[in-house]
Amino acid sequence: MSPSPTQRSAPPTRDAVAPDAVDLPTGPAAAAILAAGIGCLVLGAFALAGDASPTVGRLLTVYRPTGPLSGVTLGAIIIWLVVWYGLSRLWSGKRVAMGGVNLAAFLSLALGALLTFPPFMDLLQGK
């Protein structure tokens, strides 16, 4: 049986099924983006602190077989999630200027990446 003319000519209903094509407040995205940048920065800062100071390195050793890396990673994850939660509460349903948020997030990300780079770590420690 051939399809009816209506079935044959039906256009794809792409826009009709698009789920979120409305203007949403930027707050939730801003919170997630800035928190991710801060999480990466904290990870880099903890990595440097653990490398530079044996005392901090011991404090960061929450799981002995992994050593200071355990505290660096778990600490950064906890701070990232807490910051995300806090910013989400603060900016929930609000319109946040994304220019400043992106700048802060990108700077945090770049600095965090630099702090994980061993030659840069050594440079900061005067090694």
Next chain:
Amino acid sequence: MEISLRDLLTVLHGIGFGAILLLAFPVMLVELTRMSTAGGRGPSRREHQLLLLCLSGMAGLAWVTVFMGAYVIYPWYRAKPPAGITDLAGYPQRLLMSSPTTTGWHDLGMEWKEHVAWFAPIALTMVAYVFAKYGSALFKQRQIRAAVLTFAVVAFLAAGVAGAFGAFLNKFAPVRGGSIIQIMSEKSR
């Protein structure tokens, strides 16, 4: 044919999880760019769901990979040999640091990899969340889109650095040992 438990888990970490993650990145980046800049139209519901599934899977895979690397493989890598031992084959970090021609693989390779790898799951979780939250509205939010794509690229680079150094480290000082798993007996061949 047999393999040690540590070899098997290292392969699972690097090739089973890490390599699959790296292979998925280019597809994800292309699709994310295409869908969020689709000429003023958002993705269809099905496209949105598929990419969200892909992004969530990648974020999950990235978390499993880094946790397995840091809490299962890394302790074997950094194990300290007992005093007086001369064969360092079972102590990869010490083996690398025992020679000036290989110490850089630890000092630069492992020291960088063990930290920067964590950028990938953090960034991917954010990317998946924002895509889930905004979906087709991303194409209207230029600055959010820019941040999402930037973090996705950084996640790719971080995973690439970790994966590449992981492959080299395992070549120069493989993590070996543990119980032996017989994959195939000589008789069955």
